[in-house]
Amino acid sequence: MSRRQYGFLLNILSVAVMAVTPVMNKFSMITLSPLAASFYNALVSLILTLVTIAFTKTKLVWIKQPIIWALGLTNCLGIFLQYMSLFFLDPVSVGLVGRFYIVFAILLSVLLLRERFDRKEIVPIVLCMIGTALVSDFSGDVNNILGLACALGYTFSFALTNTLAKKALINIDEKILLLYNQGTAVVILGGFLLGSGQLSLAPNLGMGAVAISAFCSGFLGLLLFYRGLKLISFRDANLIRALNPIFVLVYSLPFFTIQMTPAFLLGGFCIILSIVWMSLPMKKVGVD
Numbered sequence: 001m002s003r004r005q006y007g008f009l010l011n012i013l014s015v016a017v018m019a020v021t022p023v024m025n026k027f028s029m030i031t032l033s034p035l036a037a038s039f040y041n042a043l044v045s046l047i048l049t050l051v052t053i054a055f056t057k058t059k060l061v062w063i064k065q066p067i068i069w070a071l072g073l074t075n076c077l078g079i080f081l082q083y084m085s086l087f088f089l090d091p092v093s094v095g096l097v098g099r100f101y102i103v104f105a106i107l108l109s110v111l112l113l114r115e116r117f118d119r120k121e122i123v124p125i126v127l128c129m130i131g132t133a134l135v136s137d138f139s140g141d142v143n144n145i146l147g148l149a150c151a152l153g154y155t156f157s158f159a160l161t162n163t164l165a166k167k168a169l170i171n172i173d174e175k176i177l178l179l180y181n182q183g184t185a186v187v188i189l190g191g192f193l194l195g196s197g198q199l200s201l202a203p204n205l206g207m208g209a210v211a212i213s214a215f216c217s218g219f220l221g222l223l224l225f226y227r228g229l230k231l232i233s234f235r236d237a238n239l240i241r242a243l244n245p246i247f248v249l250v251y252s253l254p255f256f257t258i259q260m261t262p263a264f265l266l267g268g269f270c271i272i273l274s275i276v277w278m279s280l281p282m283k284k285v286g287v288d
Contacts, residue, residue, distance in 0.1 A: 003231050007237070010228030011228040014221045017224065018216060020216040021213045022086060022094050024212045025041075026086050028209040029086060031206035031207075033198060034080065034086075038079045038185075038189050039190055040214070041213055042076070044215065046186050049175060058176065071164040074160045077154075078154045078161055079185055080154075081154035082094075085097075085148075089148075096131070097151040101155045101159050103129070123277065124273075130267070134267025162229075166229060175223070225237065
């Protein structure tokens with residue numbers, strides 16, 4: 001297996017693992033608030049990261065680069081907004097709207113990573129926007145509007161986080177990056193949780209769901225993604241994430257009632273088509 005093929009495999013596994021997250025996060029809303037669920041997610045991810053660092057005997061280093069702290073802040077915001085979006089919407093809708101990630105990722109890669117923008121990408125970007133509009137219910141329901149805003153917000157936050165990570169991973173071990181990433185989120189979210197009086201360590205169903213979510217998304221999924229990001233381009237890694245809604249749909253069907261309206265199906269098709277379109281061969285960009 002070539003270096004590039006191995007990078008693709010790692011990223012596909014990352015998507016399959018992380019697709020469990022929206023389902024588990026929705027379950028956690030039964031007993032936890034979005035803020036509490038965000039904090040426990042980051043905390044469990046941090047503990048798992050520390051265990052991995054100890055097991056692999058990775059050397060801890062103090063990093064003074066501002067980009068590391070910026071990455072932690074955007075990750076923290078992304079975690080919280082993801083839970084907020086699931087508070088208002090079902091996992092499949094959040095997963096599909098979350099595919100707007102690739103639009104943000106492409107734009108950010110042009111602005112921050114100096115990757116070249118191809119005019120051919122305009123059509124799939126428009127398709128993705130149309131698909132997002134169709135998947136979202138614009139009937140005027142406040143919950144749907146807030147859910148959409150939070151879904152787009154967490155999508156942008158994670159796209160920015162991963163763009164910054166691509167730059168940071170040049171000289172930093174992915175486990176150390178994850179340590180700073182989750183550590184920053186724990187401090188910030190913990191401070192807000194403590195200030196709101198919601199901090200509680202009593203075990204419940206929501207915490208169990210958060211633990212599974214944190215392992216799949218905040219730890220194993222990110223670790224696979226960061227490792228694969230060293231082997232393939234940022235663009236290729238993000239195109240693979242287009243598979244996410246398919247996995248989320250498969251995982252969600254046994255537990256949730258999904259409204260498969262014509263608009264929803266057409267919107268989902270437009271989003272997937274836009275990502276496939278963007279994955280078609282074009283001029284090489286980024287770092288392989």
